[in-house]
Amino acid sequence: MKFFGFAAGIAATLTLLSTTSAFAVTQISWWHAMTGANAEVVAKISKDFNASQSDYELIPVFKGTYPETLNAGIAAFRAGQAPDILQVFDVGTGVMMAAEGAIKPAADVLTSAGMTFDKSQYLPGIVGYYSKPDGTMLSFPYNSSSPILYYNKDIFQKAGLDVNNPPKTWNEVWEAAKKIKTSGAASCGYTSTWLTWIHLENFAAWNDVSWATQQNGLAGGDVELKINAPIFVNHFQALADLAKDGTFKYGGRTSEAKQIFLAGECGIFTESSGGLGDIVKSGMNYGIGQLPYDTDAKGAPQNTTPGGASLWVFGNKSDEEYKGVAAFFAYLSKTDVQEYLHQKSGYLPVTLAAYEATKKSGFYDKNPGRETPILQMTGKAPTDNSKGVRLPNLPQVRDIQNEELEKMLAGQQTAQQALDNAVTRGNAAIKEALEN
Amino acid sequence: MGDTWIARKISLSPRVVFPNKILPFLLVAPQLAITLVFFYWPAGQALYQSMLRQDPFGLRTKFVWFANFRKVLADPAYLNSIKVTVVFSLATAIVAMCVALLLAVMAEKAVRGKGLYRTLLIWPYAVAPAIAGMLWLFLFNPSIGSLAYLLRSLGIAWDPLLNGTHAMILLVSAAAWKQISYNFLFFVAGLQAVPKTLIEAAAMDGAGETKRFWTIVFPLLAPTTFFLLVVNTVYALFDTFGIVHAVTGGGPGKTTETLVYKVYNDGFVNLILGDSAAQSVILMAIVIALTAIQFRYVERKVHYG
Numbered sequence: 248m249k250f251f252g253f254a255a256g257i258a259a260t261l262t263l264l265s266t267t268s269a270f271a272v273t274q275i276s277w278w279h280a281m282t283g284a285n286a287e288v289v290a291k292i293s294k295d296f297n298a299s300q301s302d303y304e305l306i307p308v309f310k311g312t313y314p315e316t317l318n319a320g321i322a323a324f325r326a327g328q329a330p331d332i333l334q335v336f337d338v339g340t341g342v343m344m345a346a347e348g349a350i351k352p353a354a355d356v357l358t359s360a361g362m363t364f365d366k367s368q369y370l371p372g373i374v375g376y377y378s379k380p381d382g383t384m385l386s387f388p389y390n391s392s393s394p395i396l397y398y399n400k401d402i403f404q405k406a407g408l409d410v411n412n413p414p415k416t417w418n419e420v421w422e423a424a425k426k427i428k429t430s431g432a433a434s435c436g437y438t439s440t441w442l443t444w445i446h447l448e449n450f451a452a453w454n455d456v457s458w459a460t461q462q463n464g465l466a467g468g469d470v471e472l473k474i475n476a477p478i479f480v481n482h483f484q485a486l487a488d489l490a491k492d493g494t495f496k497y498g499g500r501t502s503e504a505k506q507i508f509l510a511g512e513c514g515i516f517t518e519s520s521g522g523l524g525d526i527v528k529s530g531m532n533y534g535i536g537q538l539p540y541d542t543d544a545k546g547a548p549q550n551t552t553p554g555g556a557s558l559w560v561f562g563n564k565s566d567e568e569y570k571g572v573a574a575f576f577a578y579l580s581k582t583d584v585q586e587y588l589h590q591k592s593g594y595l596p597v598t599l600a601a602y603e604a605t606k607k608s609g610f611y612d613k614n615p616g617r618e619t620p621i622l623q624m625t626g627k628a629p630t631d632n633s634k635g636v637r638l639p640n641l642p643q644v645r646d647i648q649n650e651e652l653e654k655m656l657a658g659q660q661t662a663q664q665a666l667d668n669a670v671t672r673g674n675a676a677i678k679e680a681l682e683n
Numbered sequence: 684m685g686d687t688w689i690a691r692k693i694s695l696s697p698r699v700v701f702p703n704k705i706l707p708f709l710l711v712a713p714q715l716a717i718t719l720v721f722f723y724w725p726a727g728q729a730l731y732q733s734m735l736r737q738d739p740f741g742l743r744t745k746f747v748w749f750a751n752f753r754k755v756l757a758d759p760a761y762l763n764s765i766k767v768t769v770v771f772s773l774a775t776a777i778v779a780m781c782v783a784l785l786l787a788v789m790a791e792k793a794v795r796g797k798g799l800y801r802t803l804l805i806w807p808y809a810v811a812p813a814i815a816g817m818l819w820l821f822l823f824n825p826s827i828g829s830l831a832y833l834l835r836s837l838g839i840a841w842d843p844l845l846n847g848t849h850a851m852i853l854l855v856s857a858a859a860w861k862q863i864s865y866n867f868l869f870f871v872a873g874l875q876a877v878p879k880t881l882i883e884a885a886a887m888d889g890a891g892e893t894k895r896f897w898t899i900v901f902p903l904l905a906p907t908t909f910f911l912l913v914v915n916t917v918y919a920l921f922d923t924f925g926i927v928h929a930v931t932g933g934g935p936g937k938t939t940e941t942l943v944y945k946v947y948n949d950g951f952v953n954l955i956l957g958d959s960a961a962q963s964v965i966l967m968a969i970v971i972a973l974t975a976i977q978f979r980y981v982e983r984k985v986h987y988g
């Protein structure tokens with residue numbers, strides 16, 4: 248990972264050196280965190296944008312994982328060397344929002360370049376998440392995703408499960424996972440990436456229960472976590488029980504579990520819709536289902552919250568650079584570009600036009616399940632529990648949650664203890680972050 | 684009396700005397716400049732930062748004197764990482780030294796191909812820590828690792844992702860493996876310095892191989908061993924960030940979060956720069972203390988000859 252970042256950096260530097268002397272174009276730097284199939288999408292979009300006009304040259308640079316990219320951007324800002332565009336994951340949104348003096352709102356970038364920004368053209372759930380309470384869009388949504396359920400049809404067949412009917416509730420997932428394990432169809436029934444994002448943040452939104460006070464932190468102020476409510480405890484105790492005999496297999500804190508699913512070790516898998524590209528590439532006989540919900544929840548299923556990342560523009564750049572960034576954002580919003588992004592990577596289209604066009608093209612008929620993440624996010628009007636979560640130090644709070652969940656999965660504590668600890672430690676960390 | 688001592692000293696030492704008063708300063712200036720730029724300046728910055736509270740972007744700053752130090756030293760997570768670091772460093776140093784000594788003794792015994800064995804055993808030292816970590820991670824990856832598969836077929840529920848002990852074993856293996864070559868080199872040199880006459884005399888007196896090793900060779904290796912103990916501890920303390928980052932990332936829980944890794948995690952993941960700087964100042968104090976111990980007690984007892 249580090250090495251590739253370094254190599255990409257060198258490559259970018261070389262391009263930079265070789266091109267500055269040759270052309271009088273304005274260069275726009277874009278630091279991103281995309282790997283695998285999604286990195287190919289970045290490369291193609293950049294190449295096409297550069298070919299589409301001759302005033303600007305967009306230079307994408309891979310900076311490592313999401314957290315590494317955010318840190319690289321912050322360190323560069325402190326050193327006065329910030330890139331024009333920085334891709335920041337959902338979790339870093341709160342960090343960036345708190346840094347008003349460091350960034351230029353995406354809406355301002357577009358309007359000051361003489362472009363009109365029509366909010367109604369974009370998917371409201373996504374744009375809303377990246378906007379200030381007053382409605383100003385701060386960052387440009389690039390890759391938005393929603394967690395969905397994937398399953399291996401060959402394993403389902405072997406286990407005697409209905410290949411065309413994936414489990415819809417968590418209880419059904421647990422039962423199917425047990426059947427996969429006991430029938431010997433696979434060595435593990437269920438695995439998941441991002442426990443914090445899928446099983447805490449989206450679990451809360453999808454089941455319409457509170458993750459934290461103050462509208463999950465969106466309203467600001469003193470936020471207190473609510474994740475030790477009984478519905479969370481029951482859910483995680485079930486997961487911990489299944490982990491004992493390996494029916495549930497833990498892969499790691501971020502997307503490591505994808506390898507387990509791709510290797511055919513587990514039959515059921517929850518992961519971002521953005522993980523689709525690699526699953527398609529692997530040639531697996533896969534199926535897609537909705538994110539499962541909890542039958543104890545009254546409003547379920549409600550709607551999921553956007554994950555993925557958005558593009559932030561740093562402040563104190565030249566007008567030329569801002570014009571280039573605006574041109575790129577306009578290019579990104581084009582229907583055919585969004586269609587390509589959506590269909591190739593599994594991320595959501597950010598404009599309504601691209602969604603309609605994809606629908607019309609018959610893509611969803613040919614690829615059932617690909618519409619699932621969009622329907623999940625836009626199916627119902629969001630409640631106070633399902634607009635998203637925001638904290639000034641969400642990366643730290645997620646780390647705390649991961650640590651406690653790992654101890655629980657290792658059998659060192661119960662779900663109740665793990666979530667109680669996560670709340671106590673998390674609240675203390677939030678309080679301290681607000682004081683800074 | 685004094686004059687003769689000085690005269691002797693001058694005539695015996697290979698010291699060069701410069702007639703020019705400025706030239707010597709010019710000659711050491713590059714070295715001083717490098718030390719100033721790459722050590723004193725960042726160290727000063729760290730000291731200053733350790734007394735600040737700041738948001739990640741450096742937009743709001745508050746001077747808080749020693750509050751960050753008080754907070755860090757009262758943090759149970761910090762005390763835990765001290766414990767983790769002690770266990771990790773000692774285990775790594777002991778494993779790396781025992782294996783290296785065994786290999787060195789064995790390689791000394793080889794009649795043919797001595798040079799080849801030595802070269803092969805020194806190779807791993809050229810591997811970067813992060814890459815060493817990745818190698819071990821692949822070997823022991825619960826899903827795809829060949830050695831993990833072997834362990835599982837032996838009936839061991841190998842799971843470094845959730846089992847803290849397994850994660851620590853994996854880390855120590857990777858860190859020790861990388862250091863074995865270095866230790867091997869020193870032990871081979873040490874073994875060659877042991878006078879053959881002593882060993883032969885003992886053999887004639889009827890001492891067996893094991894007896895000869897423990898009563899003659901090992902005590903004569905003591906200075907080397909002591910030197911390596913310090914070097915290995917320092918290595919395990921400060922040079923293993925890449926391995927921890929690649930293999931466990933401090934998890935599961937906080938079971939493998941060493942002091943150095945915590946500095947990184949608090950500073951660059953959690954973005955609490957003041958705490959992170961305070962921790963690195965504490966680490967700086969530890970390095971200074973260890974270096975002083977090495978100069979004071981170890982350096983004079985080691986013979987490189």
